[in-house]
Amino acid sequence: RCGERLQLTVNAIRSDGCLARCGGQRVAATVAGRGLFSKAQPDPRPWVNDCRDGTYVVQFVCAAPGWYDIVVSLDEDPLPVCPLQIEVLPGVPNSARTELSGTGLHTCWPDEVAEFTIVSRDEFGNACTEGGSRFGVLALGSAQLLSVDDNEDGTYAVAYRVLREARRPVQLEVLLEGVPVRGSPIAPQAPWAQRAVRLPTARGRDLAAPDLADQYEAMEWLKEHPPVVLPEVPVPHFLVGEEFVDEEPPGSAARLAWPDPDDWRRLLVFREDIARARQALFEHQEVLLRVGAAVHHDFVQSQGRARHLHDRQVELGEVEARLDGVREDLWHQHIQDERRLDARWGAC
Structure with missing residues (x-):
C-alpha cells in the first residue's frame, strides 16, 4: 500500500x-x-x-x-x-486528507432527505478503493441522522434530514476513528429556520415576522387561534328592601346595586365596540389567510427554483474542482516528461 x-x-x-x-x-x-x-x-x-x-x-x-x-x-x-x-x-484513509462532497453540505430543506458523500483518501491524497473504515457522523442541533452507508469503494453515503419545526442551527461532525475529517463540522444553511416566529400574545409581543415564511406561519397560528369570545356582561341586581331580586319591581323605589348607575351602561357600550372590532378583525384575518396562502404557494415555488439553481452551482463547483485536479496532474506529468527528455538528451 x-x-x-x-x-x-x-x-x-x-x-x-x-x-x-x-x-x-x-x-x-x-x-x-x-x-x-x-x-x-x-x-x-x-x-x-x-x-x-x-x-x-x-x-x-x-x-x-x-x-x-x-x-x-x-x-x-x-x-x-x-x-x-x-x-x-492506496493507503489507509487519513482524516486530514479525506474529503466531503455533495449538496447536503451546503443546504438542507425541511422534511426532505439531504445527502453528502465521504470520499476517503490516504495521506498522499489518493482516493481509497476499499471500504471498512470506521467513519462516524455526529448530528448536532436540529439535524436528524438517518444512515451512513459503506459503498465498499472507499466512499460512504450519509443521509440526514431536518424537521420543519426545528429552530436550532444544523450541524454535523464527520469523524474517522474519533478524529474530525477535513471540513468537519459542516453547517448546512436552513433558510426557513433562521429565526423563530414571534407569535401574538396578550402581553403585547410583536406580531410582525422577519420573513415571508415566518409571516405565513404566524397567520396559520392565527387561523388555529381565533379571537376569543367576549363574555356577556352580567345583569345587575336590584335592591328591594333588604333583599336582591333579578327584576326591578314596578312602582318601587329600587336602585342599582352598582356604586355608579352609569358604570353598567358604559360597560355595555364598551362591550359592543369590542364585539364590532372583533368581527372586523376576523374578516381581515380571513382575507390575510387567503392572500397569504397564494403568496406562500409562489414562495414555495421560488424556493424550489432557488434550490435547483443552488444545486447546479454546487455541481459546477465540484466539476471545476475536479478539472483543476486533472489540470494539476497533467502539469506534473508534463514536467516529469520534460525532465526525462532532458535526461535522455544529456545521456546522448
Missing part, C-alpha cells in the same frame, strides 16, 4: 555458485511507475542497505497507487529476474 515501507532482499552469489559471505559489491535499484492512476507524486527513490554478509536489502516507499517495475542491478548488470512487477494499492 502507499505509505508502507516495501523491501526485498538480494543474495549475492559468487561465480562458483556459492553464496557470498561478504559485502562491498555495487548493488543499485530503480523503481518506475507504469500505468499509474496519478502522476502528481514522483517515482520512488529506493535505497540499498549492505548487510556485510552477502545480502542487500532494497527499501522504498510508493506515494501513488498503480503498477511499478523494479530493476535491481549487481555491478551494473541487471538481475535475470528483473524487471519485477508489483501492484501498489
